[in-house]
Amino acid sequence: MNFEGFDLNLLVAFNALMLERNVTKAAALAGVSQPAMSAALSRLRRVFDDPLFIRSAEGLLPTAKAQEIAIPVADALGQVRHLMKPAEVFDPTAKQRSFTLGLTEYPMHVLLPALTKKLAAVAPHCTIHVRYFIDRDEVVALLDAGKIDIAVGVPPTKAENRILSQPLLRDDFVTLVGRDHEAARKGMNLQAFLSMRHILVSPEGNHYGLVDQQLREQGLARTISLTLPTMFTVPALLPGTDYVATVLRRVGTTSSRQGDIIMFEPPLALPSIPFDLLWHRRTQDSAAHQWLRGVIAEVGAAL
Incomplete structure (x- = not known):
């Protein structure tokens, strides 16, 4: 490539295309017309001898070459931007x-x-x-x-x-029961855990979760009696019931019902989130x- 004759504005176009994955949106971001952005993409493809972006239902998908040069191009443009204008200052006490x-x-x-x-x-x-x-x-x-x-x-x-x-x-997982639950007196082990009626929290509406995946690897399963889309409702549902729930620790420690629940370490290995x-x-x-x-x-x- 003859760098002396290279139009650096093409890098601005490339960066906009990487950010937006859409020719029209990239044109707006770069402050040029849609035909000008399309022409820039054609020139970029000739310069790099690569399609760079492939059209798909999800928008423009970058090729391996585009992904390879994306960060160096963005970094180079950032350095040029710092040279061309003084550092921006944001005063949160004064600006709306x-x-x-x-x-x-x-x-x-x-x-x-x-x-x-x-x-x-x-x-x-x-x-x-x-x-x-x-x-x-x-x-x-x-x-x-x-x-x-x-x-x-x-x-x-x-x-x-x-x-x-x-x-x-x-955050890590804990297993919660109501303070009046039998486990609050007898303690928690895997055998007791598997015999209980479980609450599953799944925002996506699934009927299985991380606990079930871990149990399945051991050839085990639990009984799910209630599924919920939100985890922070769980502590209010435990007192006075035989439900058990395995959720993130701060779900229990931040709850207004913290005094009504007992917290155990789960009887199986679970990753922190x-x-x-x-x-x-x-x-x-x-x-x-x-x-x-x-x-x-x-x-x-x-x-």
Whole structure:
């Protein structure tokens, strides 16, 4: 390639296409017309001797070559951007700004109360909109579409280089029963666990979960007597019943019914569950977004 004759605007077009996976949206992001973006894509394909993007029902899918060059291109454009303009400054005490957070049930109960308290103190003019989502992979589409600015949830099943993340919280599983349950007196072991009537929490509406997968590997099964879409309703359902539930620890420790339940370590090995802070690469260098990510990280670290 003759670098001296290379149009660097093509890298801007490539980066926009990687971010948006749609020619029309990429054109809007780059500030050019749709025909101009289509022409840029044709030139990029000739320069790199690769299709770079394949059309599909889900939008433009990057080829292996596109994925290989995506991060170096984004980094190079970021360095040029810093050279061309002074660093942006965001003053949360003075500026009015709204943000949309994507949250699953767990961070909505565990993180959001402390976060809103912090934001009310340090950013009184900021407005926070919360969008609830269930499927961990839904967050990619929400960030791609710009429907949310930042998300907190279990990491998506497939890593995407345009979706950035950092660890925020972890939690482990506990087994809960009502304080008047027989297990509260006799204790919990695997045999007792298997003989009980279980509550399964599945936001997706499944009739099996992680506990069932682990039991199946041992040739075992439990009796599921109640399925729920939300986990934070569980503590209120345990007192006065023979139900047992295996949920994340903070479901019990943050409940107003904590005094009415008993918490056991599960009688089988279960992994801890991570919750990440996630955002789109297009907002990586935004001073306002950097500030908010820092506040969320600070609040999460204190939990």
